Amino acid sequence: MKKKEFIVITILLVISLGGIALFYIINATNQPLYVRVTSQGEVVTILPLSEDHTETFYTPSGGYNTLTISNGKAKMTDADCPDKICVKTYPISSPGETIVCLPHKLVVEVVTGNS
Amino acid sequence: MNSKAYRLVILSLYVSMALILSYVESLIPLPLPIPGAKIGLPNIITLVSLLTLGWPLTLLVVVARVLLSGFMFGGGFSIVYSLSGGLLSLLVMALILHFTKDGFSLILTSIFGAISHNLGQVIVASIVVQTSSLMLYFLILMFLAIPTGLFIGITARELMRLLDKTTIFKRLNS
Numbered sequence: 400m401k402k403k404e405f406i407v408i409t410i411l412l413v414i415s416l417g418g419i420a421l422f423y424i425i426n427a428t429n430q431p432l433y434v435r436v437t438s439q440g441e442v443v444t445i446l447p448l449s450e451d452h453t454e455t456f457y458t459p460s461g462g463y464n465t466l467t468i469s470n471g472k473a474k475m476t477d478a479d480c481p482d483k484i485c486v487k488t489y490p491i492s493s494p495g496e497t498i499v500c501l502p503h504k505l506v507v508e509v510v511t512g513n514s
Numbered sequence: 515m516n517s518k519a520y521r522l523v524i525l526s527l528y529v530s531m532a533l534i535l536s537y538v539e540s541l542i543p544l545p546l547p548i549p550g551a552k553i554g555l556p557n558i559i560t561l562v563s564l565l566t567l568g569w570p571l572t573l574l575v576v577v578a579r580v581l582l583s584g585f586m587f588g589g590g591f592s593i594v595y596s597l598s599g600g601l602l603s604l605l606v607m608a609l610i611l612h613f614t615k616d617g618f619s620l621i622l623t624s625i626f627g628a629i630s631h632n633l634g635q636v637i638v639a640s641i642v643v644q645t646s647s648l649m650l651y652f653l654i655l656m657f658l659a660i661p662t663g664l665f666i667g668i669t670a671r672e673l674m675r676l677l678d679k680t681t682i683f684k685r686l687n688s
Contacts, residue, residue, distance in 0.1 A: 404619050408660060411625065415657035422650050440644030482592070489547035497647050499549070499639065502591060506645045 426494040430512045434473045436466065437506040448473065448492065448509060458503045466507060473507060475500070520685050525567065528575045529582070532559040536583040548651075550595075550635060551658050554628050554666050556583075560604060561624060561670040566683050569608040576600045594642075595635045602634030603627040620674070624667030628659035 432448040436456060446452055452468045453476075464485065465477040472490040475498050485500035491509050498507040535555040544551050556579055563572040580600050584593035607627040611618055632655040640648050677683065 401619065404621050407622050408625065408664065411629070411660055412657070415653055415660065418653040419650065419657065422653060437643075437645060484549035487547055488549055495647060495650050497645070497651060499643055499645075499648070499651075501595070501639055501642060504643050506643050506647070508645075508647050 422495060423493060426511075428494060428511050432471075432492075432494060433510050433512065434466070434468060435508050435510045437508070439504050445510075456505060458505070462503050464500055464503055464505050473498070473509065475507065478503070517685065521567070521571070524682075524686065525571055525575065528559050528563045528567075529578045532556040532575060532579040533582055533586075535559060536579060537587060540587050546658070548654055548658065550632070551655060553662050554631065554659075557603070557624065557627060557631075557663075557666050558670045558673065560600075560627070561607070561620060561666070562673060562677070564604075564607060564611055565620075565674060566677075566686065569604070569612075572604060572608070573601075576604050595638055598638040599631040599634040602637075603631035606630040619667075620671040621664060621667035624670060625660055625663030628663030628666065629656050632656060632659055 434446045434448050436443045436446070438456060438458065443456060444454070446454070446468060448468060448471055450468065451470075453465065455463050455465045455477075457463050462479050463477075464475055464480070467474055467476040472492045474490040475485040475488065478486050478500060480500055480502040482502065485498050485503075485505070485507075488498045491498055491507070494509050494511050496509050499505070533556075535558065539553055539555045542553065544553070559579075560572060560576060563575050567575075577597070577600075580593060580596045584596060604627075607623050607630075610623045610626060632652060636648050636652045636655065640646060
């Protein structure tokens, strides 16, 4: 590998890793965290991340997504979307982290109290 | 065989090879809980095609591959994401190759192509679900695109080195 390639790759690695680190630093907070569920662009419900909870959300077309909050982490535990990508997404617990179900246009994100 | 027919044969070969690579890729699950992370095997063909046929015909290769693999292996809606990623990636790679002409690096072209593929998909996904909070998701995908883009770039470079020894492309420009 040439020197030029090595330099550009290093810069890109620093940008992406630095961006991820910066994202967590900027969003770090001691305030209570909530889980905001958005369907078709509209907020459906806001749940506290500190309480264990399981709820199933239905889309207008009849599909469903089951969201489970336990031990301060939110995870999509079941869905009938074709790709099941939301179910495979890692559990979220920090502000700004998201779980997206594209076929159902459902977004689950961790937010702080005031936003 | 005249040059036009010869070009058509090469073009069809690229489409079928890219299609098979899409299929092979769908058989390899990445052990990562990040949705949308892929190796990008069909990009090997896109790169080789860009270098040998130029961008107008490569556009055909990309669109045909995305539509066919979408209908055969994916859901109907996945075509929109693949197409937006594929087209933005092609645009970026074609521009890099155009402006760096002789001193281009296939590895860097591949990495930037992989990153812009992710960018295209995240932009369309943001529009579809009407959210602006996919920034972290994009940064994670960008980080993953560096090793996969590197791998694809090296593969494409070695493939071109082997293909240049053959007479396959000599007849393309005659």
